[in-house]
Amino acid sequence: MIRLSDNVLMVNDMAGLVSRLRRRIPGFASVGVLTDRNVEETVIEQTGLLQKISSSAHMSVVKPGEASKSLTVVEQLSQEWLEAGMDRNSLIINIGGGVVSDLGGFAASIFKRGIRFINIPTTLLSMIDASVGGKTGVNLGGAKNQIGTFSRADEVIIWTGFLKWLPSRELKSGFAECLKHAFLQGGEALRLVNHGLPADPATLASLVEASVKFKDSVVNADLYEIGQRKILNFGHTVGHAFESASLLANAEPWLHGEAVAAGMLVALRLSVRVAGLSPDFAAKWEEFILNNFSIPKTCGMTSMSLMQFLRYDKKNVGNSLRFVLLKEPGMPLFDQEIAAESVREEVELVLSLLS
Ligand SMILES: [Zn+2]
Structure with a gap:
């Protein structure tokens, strides 16, 4: 134990x-x-x-x-x-x-x-x-x-x-949160996920151990999400919108991790656009996400319908859209306000990657 x-x-x-x-x-x-x-x-x-x-x-x-x-x-x-x-x-x-x-x-x-x-x-x-x-x-x-x-x-x-x-689809869904933790930590954590979901149980167990320790350290520093804990929402702002939209669209509902993987595609692009993240880094991991997560088809989803769901996100204040972005791997920024139109443009691009 x-x-x-x-x-x-x-x-x-x-x-x-x-x-x-x-x-x-x-x-x-x-x-x-x-x-x-x-x-x-x-x-x-x-x-x-x-x-x-x-x-x-x-x-x-x-x-x-x-x-x-x-x-x-x-x-x-x-x-x-x-x-x-x-x-x-x-x-x-x-x-x-x-x-x-x-x-x-x-x-x-x-x-x-x-x-x-x-x-x-x-x-x-x-x-x-x-x-x-x-x-x-x-x-x-x-x-x-x-x-x-x-x-x-x-x-x-x-x-x-x-x-x-656990079915492999659900394993991949959980792996999306491991990847999120790795983006937030950078360095060695990113090297641990670099080869995709580990097939061997011992490697998987060490990945779980590292991921839990990271999450716990963030949570303990800020249980009520007043500040730093917000970084754990990386990929979740648009991720929750994908998740909600998949319940309405005439399709199989997406799993949480699938929606977060898609949300991270948007967050990486926004990070390049406004937070100075390296375009090469974002492109490398965009390809990784597209290859590793089998994100379902976006049947019926449009950038307009997804933007409607963003209004309900409890992390937003008033009409502004707030995001967690990456300045660099291991250097997340929270409460980044972004114009709705910029968000819509990147959502549109990501929808085209997924369709
Ligand atoms: Zn989550």
């Missing part, structure tokens, strides 16, 4: 995960486990994880996907927990990807004015991003993460062995 930060642990195998949980659970009056149907049918059933950790835990299973991140589901869960007799001294264990940890963390943070929770991420994206950093929340209509809390998990326990159940 390695401690990556004060609340993030990395275990080497299933036995390590089980023994850690069995040490934690006795301190609580009751335990609720939250997962989604996909994770229940693969990871939990095939490993017998639930029986190994607690025979009396109350199990809640939600539908996989963003639709479960809603206030309606929060109400249903709270009702279930109430009926199961859970109280202030109960523990919630979220086992799954970002939807499960965002939803379960949010519900736990407001149930009985807040109970404790542990995250066990099963996707690459949730290991290096969603389950670390204390942001929880649900969507409101089509707009992502509009309601939520800053609430840190009691503990995050990472076992990269779960990734063998």
Whole structure:
């Protein structure tokens, strides 16, 4: 077991995960486990994880996907927990990807004015991003993460062995956040991702370790996102717009990382345009992104429709569009205001690269 930060642990195998949980659970009056149907049918059933950790835990299973991140589901869960007799001294264990940890963390943070929770991420994206950093929340209509809390998990326990159940499309999606962390750190971190998603589990585990440590260091310096934490939104301003638009367009919804990869294409171009990033650097990594992420087709999306979604981004103030840009690899700048028309032009260009 390695401690990556004060609340993030990395275990080497299933036995390590089980023994850690069995040490934690006795301190609580009751335990609720939250997962989604996909994770229940693969990871939990095939490993017998639930029986190994607690025979009396109350199990809640939600539908996989963003639709479960809603206030309606929060109400249903709270009702279930109430009926199961859970109280202030109960523990919630979220086992799954970002939807499960965002939803379960949010519900736990407001149930009985807040109970404790542990995250066990099963996707690459949730290991290096969603389950670390204390942001929880649900969507409101089509707009992502509009309601939520800053609430840190009691503990995050990472076992990269779960990734063998993850479809390759989801692995790539998580790798987009690894790439984002590498842009923000520069140097050695960029060399670690240079060859694409590692096929070998040990290399993948070290990439996860490095990525989590970086995210945690940024979050600890600025939990409430008053300043430096904003750099983690690199690629996300337009990324969220792609994500929302893909839910409306007549196409398969994009995964978060796919949208972030596309958002980083726009952010790299804007960085060259206004922040002095080297055009050669941007061109090299633009090609890398196009080759490594299998970003879906942009069916029906237009620069105008994407610009509409940018209005909802809670990082914008008034009508100005605010971006995280790169001056150099490892030198991000946040709160960079850019004229909407310049953004639209680069979005248009990126749409043409993706179509
Ligand atoms: Zn993200």
